[in-house]
Amino acid sequence: MSDISGLPLIGAAALRVKAASRVLRTLPTDTKDAALTAMAEALVERTDEILTANAADVAAARADGTPEAIVDRLRLDAGRVAGVAEALRQLVALPDPVGDVVRGSRLANGLELKQVRVPLGVVGIIYEARPNVTVDAAGLCLKSGNAALLRGSASAFGTNTALLAVLAEAGEKAGLPAGFVELLPADRASVGELLNARGLVDVVIPRGGASLIQRVVRESRVPVIETGEGNCHVYVDASADPEIAEAVVLNSKTHRVSVCNSAETLLVHRDVPFLPRLLAALADAGVALHGDDAARSAHDGVVPATDEDWGTEYLSMDMAVRVVDDLPQALDHIARWSTGHTEAIVADSARAIAEFTAGVDAAAVLVNASTRFTDGGEFGFGAEIGISTQKLHARGPLGLPELTSTTYVVTGSGHTR
Amino acid sequence: MSDISGLPLIGAAALRVKAASRVLRTLPTDTKDAALTAMAEALVERTDEILTANAADVAAARADGTPEAIVDRLRLDAGRVAGVAEALRQLVALPDPVGDVVRGSRLANGLELKQVRVPLGVVGIIYEARPNVTVDAAGLCLKSGNAALLRGSASAFGTNTALLAVLAEAGEKAGLPAGFVELLPADRASVGELLNARGLVDVVIPRGGASLIQRVVRESRVPVIETGEGNCHVYVDASADPEIAEAVVLNSKTHRVSVCNSAETLLVHRDVPFLPRLLAALADAGVALHGDDAARSAHDGVVPATDEDWGTEYLSMDMAVRVVDDLPQALDHIARWSTGHTEAIVADSARAIAEFTAGVDAAAVLVNASTRFTDGGEFGFGAEIGISTQKLHARGPLGLPELTSTTYVVTGSGHTR
The missing domain is CATH 3.40.605.10 (Aldehyde Dehydrogenase; Chain A, domain 1)
Structure with a gap:
């Protein structure tokens, strides 16, 4: 023994x-x-x-x-x-x-x-x-x-x-x-x-x-x-409020880039009309954008994204951007690339919110709130020893x-x- | 993935x-x-x-x-x-x-x-x-x-x-x-x-x-x-009621020998006056006893126990028997040989019961009851998929x-x- x-x-x-x-x-x-x-x-x-x-x-x-x-x-x-x-x-x-x-x-x-x-x-x-x-x-x-x-x-x-x-x-x-x-x-x-x-x-x-x-x-x-690896996504639904979307995306990405609950990839529904404004706000904040063709059409200076971008926890002022056809495509993307830490949705549609929260398999799902809230202190647990990304024993802070x-x-x- | x-x-x-x-x-x-x-x-x-x-x-x-x-x-x-x-x-x-x-x-x-x-x-x-x-x-x-x-x-x-x-x-x-x-x-x-x-x-x-x-x-x-390995002990304290001790020890050992919550070792306080009767009852029930010197003095036909006996999950009509000087010695024996499944005490002293339950590190501690009760069905959980002997996620049924x-x-x- x-x-x-x-x-x-x-x-x-x-x-x-x-x-x-x-x-x-x-x-x-x-x-x-x-x-x-x-x-x-x-x-x-x-x-x-x-x-x-x-x-x-x-x-x-x-x-x-x-x-x-x-x-x-x-x-x-x-x-x-x-x-x-x-x-x-x-x-x-x-x-x-x-x-x-x-x-x-x-x-x-x-x-x-x-x-x-x-x-x-x-x-x-x-x-x-x-x-x-x-x-x-x-x-x-x-x-x-x-x-x-x-x-x-x-x-x-x-x-x-x-x-x-x-x-x-x-x-x-x-x-x-x-x-x-x-x-x-x-x-x-x-x-x-x-x-x-x-x-x-x-x-x-x-x-x-x-x-x-x-x-x-x-x-x-x-x-x-297991703790900590956070390849976190923010999905902006077609029903999202533009101001909430901008606030949540910027905060999720830029509030503190070196931590596991910062966002790395932005997924945007193709019917979101304010994508150019959103990407401009990110760029103005100093974020280097890596995007698919639709994202690159919406803003100058977005470099092409590869599979490596979707799979990387940047921990830096970089963000990958993908425009998706619908919410299921966003869920598929997350299922493929998520580390199971934190996934966020910005939406006003109750149906979209319910579909997202049921469909995502992660320690935390944030609805109209920054990914940065997945934290023992923020949850009121006091200091945390880590954020579990496994399913056994304890998941989350x-x-x-x-x-x-x-x-x-x-x-x-x-x-x- | x-x-x-x-x-x-x-x-x-x-x-x-x-x-x-x-x-x-x-x-x-x-x-x-x-x-x-x-x-x-x-x-x-x-x-x-x-x-x-x-x-x-x-x-x-x-x-x-x-x-x-x-x-x-x-x-x-x-x-x-x-x-x-x-x-x-x-x-x-x-x-x-x-x-x-x-x-x-x-x-x-x-x-x-x-x-x-x-x-x-x-x-x-x-x-x-x-x-x-x-x-x-x-x-x-x-x-x-x-x-x-x-x-x-x-x-x-x-x-x-x-x-x-x-x-x-x-x-x-x-x-x-x-x-x-x-x-x-x-x-x-x-x-x-x-x-x-x-x-x-x-x-x-x-x-x-x-x-x-x-x-x-x-x-x-x-x-x-991890589930299942059960090297379970019954400790009979000096304060134990003789009838409860006999019932609990016999049931723990003989009710169904091939299962993980059956008892394998009997620890008896040296001041227990009814040890000869207890060992005779076990022998009468067909249990082959392996004991230390004190146990061998209390009953004929007890073969000498070795470290292998203390460490073995018999899953058969065998039982190891040790006479201990006091409750702390019983706790030391259990800490050394237990698989963390189920440990039982037979005692009437509230202090002995409290000391035993605090001192034993196991999935279940049974007080004046058979080890055989550590079971999802008996606990009212319905069928069980196993009895966890690890500390993470779930312990017990x-x-x-x-x-x-x-x-x-x-x-x-x-x-x-």
């Missing part, structure tokens, strides 16, 4: 985290909340040392020629540190899911059946540049009674180490067991070990690009929750209840079959 | 099932219920041809020297066929989970958030001898809006083929799409293909012994729900809601961030 031969890089940390998970399992909510508050305060107090470590990571990334969209994910400033600290404080206000009775009943034979939420145990998280994940993950795992084994990217290792030092010191001072959260080395091999740590790690959550997620899915013997399992407790008085 | 190159054995069936899943996704409950009733009637009407096929499978298994416990799993009679037909009828009475709003709220900014249950899509099930799984799986998948890709054992292939013919004909006549359920060839290679059918199969559920489950976990690129995923539908009026 707890065999760490074959895990030279992560074995010792995994044993510490597993031991901590047994303490966390039964820790009172008060203790967890006090620790979250102490951790938030410590992050703000020690912002300078965090930013110093982060500046070194950012400088090294730029020197390596890292694209600016990725550097943006890596970069912290005092406001972002205050933001992650505030996310920890928001967790205090959220209910503790552990011990919740999900369902309960008295069976016909008198047996009392209760399904009770329990922590998952040890949660492994593999993530790329964004160091805020270090804090969000530690906080969400703690509040849900789980211990966390974090494997961040090499590019953020200095920042993550600084953050971990602050969290661990503040958390342990507030009564948490040592090892409630651990940072693994950023070697490529440490991912492989994590994916093979059956019996030590209860679930692995990868947060990152397609190649990371594919590797985790292919190699992992530990159960996985992963908040506290999604980080728990359950046990059936069945009480009798000598019942036999 | 629907690439079937590399899937020569299952590709064509998988495409049919995937196409059917798109129809099943939006099928009204009435149509599904009518089909379930028709399938149940057809099974009863055509019992003779099913039993003829089954008799051939049973004869072949016996000729191969298959152990009787396994032959018992394979064997059908008119009563068992009527039983699986009745399980289909019970599904009609259960609520359809598809379309249920799991949660819903209006966010502060006016967005309307709904989390709605949707089918998983295509469910792959790999199972061993028991042919009743063929019917249970088809029925549960249908009621929950899923299409089913079944891979039964070679030993039951004749029986499964006969059952499938009945189900498919009755189902299609009642309005289901062709391919709502398909039986895959029983080759070893068909399992490998199923485990690699990402994009065609949404989840694989293995039902069977440890080696099958380990293979599935190791090889699968499709998400897995897998009923209808456990065969669904969800989609967040978020409705605004031009909302942007």
Whole structure:
């Protein structure tokens, strides 16, 4: 069960985290909340040392020629540190899911059946540049009674180490067991070990690009929750209001291009009369358009789109544009290219909205609203540990209840079959 | 997405099932219920041809020297066929989970958030001898809006083929799409293909012994729900009532030895005065006892137990017995050897019960009741597709809601961030 031969890089940390998970399992909510508050305060107090470590990571990334969209994910400033600290404080206000009775009943034979939420145990998280994940993950795992084994990217290792030092010191001072959260080395091999740590790690959550997620899915013997890849579409129906369409499309594309819930492809019904205006607004906002022939006829400077455009999560100020004959063609396009994250429709027709929401198979369907709303914070779940794009366990933003399992407790008085 | 190159054995069936899943996704409950009733009637009407096929499978298994416990799993009679037909009828009475709003709220900014249950899509099930799984799986998948890709054992292939013919004909006549359920060839290679059918199969559920489950976990690129391996313990506390202890231990061990929720190990507190009587009752019932020194002192004819006994799911009239110093030692033993299926305590002390239920990490904890109650039917969920021993998605009996995923539908009026 707890065999760490074959895990030279992560074995010792995994044993510490597993031991901590047994303490966390039964820790009172008060203790967890006090620790979250102490951790938030410590992050703000020690912002300078965090930013110093982060500046070194950012400088090294730029020197390596890292694209600016990725550097943006890596970069912290005092406001972002205050933001992650505030996310920890928001967790205090959220209910503790552990011990919740999900369902309960008295069976016909008198047996009392209760399904009770329990922590998952040890949660492994593999993530790329964004160091805020270090804090969000530690906080969400703690509040849900789980211990966390974090494997961040090499590019953020200095920042993550600084953050971990602050969290661990503040958390342990507030009564948490040592090892409630651990940072693994950023070697490529440490991912492989994590994916093979059956019996030590209860679930692995990868947060990152397609190649990371594919590797985790292919190699992992530990159960996985897939997250994050977002090739999101906005479909503008013939019944759409022009102003709503323009607002939703621009916001979905341009509000923050480097995140998974930004839109990558615009699908427009051929009867939409305001396509030229819509494309001009995108171009004015600085979006580089890749389109089919109809889109190229509607606006100058649209470059031809290929299958690669339909299949790419740009994470940049690029957008693919296709004009479709009808809503079913939009659904076919989405079925072919969607990653199952977020799909949006702008429409006034109730029939079109119903057809779209029934026909799309995704974690979230947005109706007359920006794709950017698919987010644990926006949904009111507090900080999220990722957005699940798989169908098992949890789909969409992963908040506290999604980080728990359950046990059936069945009480009798000598019942036999 | 629907690439079937590399899937020569299952590709064509998988495409049919995937196409059917798109129809099943939006099928009204009435149509599904009518089909379930028709399938149940057809099974009863055509019992003779099913039993003829089954008799051939049973004869072949016996000729191969298959152990009787396994032959018992394979064997059908008119009563068992009527039983699986009745399980289909019970599904009609259960609520359809598809379309249920799991949660819903209006966010502060006016967005309307709904989390709605949707089918998983295509469910792959790999199972061993028991042919009743063929019917249970088809029925549960249908009621929950899923299409089913079944891979039964070679030993039951004749029986499964006969059952499938009945189900498919009755189902299609009642309005289901062709391919709502398909039986895959029983080759070893068909399992490998199923485990690699990402994009065609949404989840694989293995039902069977440890080696099958380990293979599935190791090889699968499709998400897995682990089921079934049950090395279940009964702990008899010092505070236990002697009659309840005897009833629960005997029922847990002897009611049906070939199933995953039967008990394999008895742990007894050293202060229990009635250990000799308890072991005599087990021996009188025909149980072969494997014990530690203290157990061997309490009853003649107990053979010495080794680590292999603690770790074995006997599935036979054998039981391992260990005398423990206290409840924490029982918890340590369970943590070391449990498969996370079902653990039971017999006790009158509320403190002991609380300590046991908090300390055991399993799908089900039974208090003063037989381990045999961990069962979807006993829990009132209707037929079950298996008992999950993993922590993700669903733990314990897998009923209808456990065969669904969800989609967040978020409705605004031009909302942007």
